Amino acid sequence: MKKRRPLEGVRIADLTWLLAGAGGPRLLASLGAEVIRIEWRDRLDFLRYMPPFASRTKERPEKAGAMDLTGLDTGKVQSVNRGGYFNDINAGKYGISLNMKAPQGRELFKKLVAVSDVVVEAFTAETMQKWGLGYDTLKAIKPDIIYMQQPGWGYKGPYVKYASYGPIAQAVSGLTEQSGLPAPHPPAGWGFSYMDWSGAYYCAMTILMALYYKKRTGKGQYLDCSQVEPGIGMTGTAVLDHAVNGRHYQRTGNRSPYTPAAPHGAYPCAGQGAEKDRWIALAVTSEEEWQALVRVMGNPDWTAQDRFVSLAERIKHQDELDRLVSAWTQEQEPFGLQERLQAAGVPAGVCQTAQDRIERDPQLKHLNWLLPLEHTEIGTWPIKDIPFHFANGQVSQGGPTERAAPCYAEDNEYVYKELLGLSQAEMDAFQDEGVI
């Protein structure tokens, strides 16, 4: 039986950018949707200027284009098609150039809407209205269109014009405050834009729900998404703890917030030079796991002391317990220790770096988590594949293009000629006029 892509035949006009916006359509491409990323040269996705870049040589890639406090230095980039991060976030998509600020550009966009199932955009709130492309217009063109708007804080509500990026959504929702060592330490927050990924997940989830509804009823709809609300949805237990018990959330560092466990945290391991920042996470919840840990430690005398005799006692004397466990772990090589602890039945895992996951982790390798995909300008690079494995359907991050991210305007021929029926002469004219 020929494998089919679950979203075969679904076309998405993608007016998003960055990760929070562009990540959702990426996931839909992995499921087989034909995602057409629309860009314009005067305001390109910042990710096209963001390092790391694919180098033309074996040398380390150039660091130009980094964002500092005073904005992006877009002038230093050799080519807008070489950004490694952009390549990952836009894998599996088609790419076209289209000047939405030009009236003719908007007419072309309408033609694309007529043959699309979904329009998704992450402009500031009134942009599409201003261009005469609000939901009513889109619906008039394509009655069953699914239109998703995702300004950072949502369209409805007084904060419609507020800016949001991952760290802002994390801070407002409560996720930043929840991460870190207990006060008086400040919050540690997140070392990446978790809410950009979450924004991407909920963009994809919401479009999928609407696509399913459309399959069953024939109806499209308008969806108002924010980047912050999915974060709020992940703080529900703390919200309830306050509603029910009047308790304010307090950070616990790496200690177990709600399940009794000790030792529970990151413990230092042996390492030298660049490897000296080495840690292993241990999470010991049951008596059985504790006994297994004691055995792996070689039954040191201290473990028999009254203050460590039960889980309740171990929790009460956690500072001392952590000191004693650390004194032992810091003599151990991390991956060997992980292996021995897991073999004995102790939940343990090295705090892995990107290098560890890419070069060392045998399980990720076994799962083929990185997919080599070709990019027209920079060649074949590993792209993070989606983590769901389908038995029947054809699902992978190559999507229908079976390619990494598009170069700028790479698929103009396909979209304008094949999909929209423009002639070469018409395309040339639009190009000359700065429309495409």
Add this chain to the structure above:
Amino acid sequence: MNGFLFDVKVLELADEKGEFCGKLLAGAGADVLKIEPPGGQATREIGPFYHDQAHPERSLYFWHYNLGKRGITLDIESPPGTDLLKQLIAEADVLIDAQPLGTLEKLGLSWDALQALNPRLIYVVLSPFGSSGPWRDYKATDLVHLALGGQMMCCGYSPTEDGSYDTPPIAPQMWHAYHIAGNQAFIATVGALIGREMTEVGEMIELPIHQAVSVCTEIDVPHWIYGQTPCYRQTGRHAQPAIGPEVQFPTKDGRYSIILPNPFPGGYETLVEFLESKGKAGDLNAEHYKEPKNRRGRAFTEHFADIQAACVADFDMEEIWHGAQELGIPWSPIRLPEENPDDIQWQTRATFSQVEHPELDESYTYTGAPMLPNQCAWRQGPRAPLIGEHNREVLCEQLGLSAEELADLQDKGIV
């Protein structure tokens, strides 16, 4: 209004690994039936608890992650239990299985058997590391997943002056490993439901949580792939190849605010104007700093951070960020989760809602829809099922057991 997944029936055999996915499917309108072992799922033991009373009906964790589901108890490993499970599977669209690997197989319910039972079934398996491979039998928790997945090495506090760390990497705990896995499992599940409209056949989806978590970091992976450059964790901001400017500053009331650099043209100037309007721009209006080239480099970065810090320190956390945001400056308070229900934005969007607990004669604030649907409804209740609450409804009314048969199963400890 209909839910999005108004005609989808889901069976859930899951602990914390799969409960979040089930909760989202219920929110999206699916009929989610949670099958718990007699006595209740072990996740009922996770705190915090109602009035701090550890009790299987009082776990606030369980309340939150099982909102909107129905629940039955069934010992699926007993022959009558297996038989009832099969009857339920025959009528289901989706089966979420986050049990220890091989649990269903041992009952004669391999993927082949499941397909024979229900050719349209979408079978979703969430496991810590996947069903094969060298780490297949590793044990994991939220913390261990966030360690192995790379989150911890990205999160934490900045190193000391000499570049060494005196604090460990930090796991942003609170079940985010399972949130990350649940969100992606939802995507796969609804994708498969859409695909089934075309193929008319079911699907088996495997989702190894370790892989789901490992793909949910940002630039650390591309930096290694494209440049073999490590990223270093730093307080409140992205792990990067170099230590970047501070963005998190203490406020007058002992809290914190975050101010991000605005990458748009004019973003920096707008921030300086705003600081000036508060009388806190320091020397940033000096001619010297009008030249962009004089605003690069570490010395300026630190100077600029000091100026922002001095401004933030003069105001309470909630005091001036609105004014900044109205000018397009990405500035926000670092809130506690429980502070959001009071915010006008979320009140306008009905982001939170009250859920009734009739047994307690109370209703409590829950987080609600993760977006604002307009033509479809997001299911926001009823509260999580009590242990075996829907046994009669499902086993008698739906599957046709008599009251006596149900009582007999109860006596035998099967339900």
